[in-house]
Amino acid sequence: MCGIVGYVGKKNCVNYVLDGLKHLEYRGYDSAGIALFENDEVKIIKKCGKLDELIKYINSTKKIESNCAIGHTRWATHGKPSDLNSHPHRQNKVTVVHNGIIENYEELKEILKEKGYCFKTQTDTEVVAALLDYYYEGDPIKAIEKLTEKLDGSYSLGILFSDIKDTVYGTRKNSPLIVGVGENENFLASDIPAIIKNTKKYIVLEKGEIAILKKDSLKIVDFSGKEKEKKILTIDWDIEAAEKNGFPHFMLKEIFEQPQVIKKCFRTRLLEDDVDFEIKNLPDEKIKQIKKIHIVACGTAMHAGLVGKNILEKLVRIPVEVEVASEFRYKNPILNKDDLVILISQSGETADTLAALRLAKERNVFTLAIVNVVSSSIARESDSVLYTWAGPEISVASTKAYSVQLACLYLLTLKFAKIFKTIEKEKLKEYCKFLNKIPDVVNDVLKLNDKIKELAKIFYNNKNMFYIGRGLDQCLALEGSLKLKELSYIHSEAYAAGELKHGPISLIEEKTPVVAILTQTNLSLKTISNIKEVIARGADVLLIYNDEKNIDSSLLEYSIKLPKTIDLFSPLYSIIPLQLFAYHIAVFKKCDVDKPRNLAKSVTVE
Ligand code: F6R
Secondary structure (H helix, E strand, O other), X not given: OOEEEEEEEOOOHHHHHHHHHHOOHHHOOOEEEEXXXXXXXXXXXXXXXXXXXXXXXXXXXXXXXXXXXXXXXXXXXXXXOOOOOOOOEEEOOEEEXXXXXXXXXXXXXXXXXXXXXXXXXXXXXXXXXXXXXXXXXXXXXXXXXXXXXXXXXXXXXXXXXOOOOOOEEXXXXXXXXXXXXXXXXXXXXXXXXXXXXXXXXXXXXXXXXXXXXXXXXXXXXXXXXXXXXXXXXXXXXXXXXXXXXXXXXXXXXXXXOHHHHHHHHHOOOEOOOOEOOOOOOOOHHHHHHOOEEEEEEOHHHHHHHHHHHHHHHHHHOOOEEEEEHHHHOOOOOOOOOOEEEEEEEOOOOOHHHHHXXXXXXXXXXXXXXXXXXXXXXXXXXXXXXXXXXOOOOOOOOOOHHHHHHHHHHHHHHHHHHHHOOOOOHHHHHHHHHHHHHHHHHHHHHHOOHHHHHHHHHHHOOOOEEEEEEOOHHHHHHHHHHHHHHHHHOOEEEEEEHHHHHHOHHHHOOOOOEEEEEEOOHHHHHHHHHHHHHHHHOOOEEEEEEOOOOOOOHHXXXXXXXXXXXXXXXXXXXXXXXXXXXXXXXXXXXXXXXXOOOOOOOOOOOO
């Protein structure tokens, strides 16, 4: 939700800031803007629309000479996307870019109006600029401290004071902000892809800290102005991971990366015929005490959680609840001391999941995060973390992160089953041996890409679609349906196949497309009956299946055959055709695949 960058150094800042913003566009793309020091003055350039609009505008004007700037790419919250509502926002000496939401901005705005401030925009950020200007009497640290005492909500801020030349200030609460450490140059950013081309060294800023960036110095201070010793971290992946590398879209590249990232996620945790990994702060003795598991997450990560529930309950026989984080945090959940709360998040910054984590911690329940982004807030604040190691996921629609979330849940399930002695040794061996083969199976399924593209061409003109399945296949139906609707704006619903007849079947008419997933042997006959029920009412069924048994030609008009393996593990590769199907449909519909409308990666607002 909104991306922030800052640069100060010897070089011309414009390209650095624009390139940084390009790599943060996944966080929001309603508008973009930049504020920079030019001839001792702060100049602001901002444009509604994608970053390219701003770049085009800057390229059409006189070359800018500046060594210090802040920039912003927006996901609109307060005030519709417009040039005026775009960041940066200035009030007198203070210019800010902001990621987050200030909840009490209306109240602060009224107070500031009484003090003589005028507001031109509908944003909460302009109020931040005004309040900071109000407190600013030459001491930026004091002013920032007073500002943060008054703000309710979440924020990361990049700040320029017009009388402190070539200096960028940054501070944060509940929205991410990192500082890139360079040679004669320093960077501020919401996320690593914005800085990785220029430096691999970075510092994670915490709540209550202020970063002061100059070209030849970098300080992190607390609100009393005292310098803090901060750990400098090293980024362990390369710029190629944040580039398209010849693929037309990040999404397709990330779908095709799945065999490698699953392999990486298994490495050091999965042996040839066993699982072997520690969960920090959660020894086996403590695991044995667990009576109930709550999996809390949002969107795709929550769908991974549904698969987790299914396999944990099946193999470990522990009750598992899967909760949408935005509901969990407000429902006064029943949590007992022997429960385990698992938070799943790609970004590690999702506001609702973070709040759920904090609630669980307040109640003294052990929290385990399954997270992709290293050192993100959820990873840092949870009692323990299992990193998914997928590398950066840039496409707004999550694909490879989902697969490695599943991979971690499978590892965790087998570990727990071992500890609870709910799995026989031979079975465990068989399962581990098979898990080792998953990257190859995923590779084989990716070879179906052309066939899936042809099917997408047949179906892309529809306005509605249904996804059905039973058991694990229902979890996949939900994820497949989400991918389709978020990317291609086709209305789509996912149902447990047996549930259709209780209402939704009345929506099935001649040519209604139904994607049916059929990979679970024990449920197969029941699902086939449900598929026949929709065919009888005229539906066009696209069948994704892995076993010919009981399948007659009436089911195969449109179909994708997957490898037949162990049913329990089918989600790890059955998701691929669903991802590719949604991808190709979006491409045929000429949708912006990597940046679907109204969405942003990393949802840091509630
Ligand atoms: C959909 C998608 C979202 C995210 C959700 C949670 O493709 O990406 O539904 O899964 O916003 O995000 P994280 O995993 O970052 O907490």
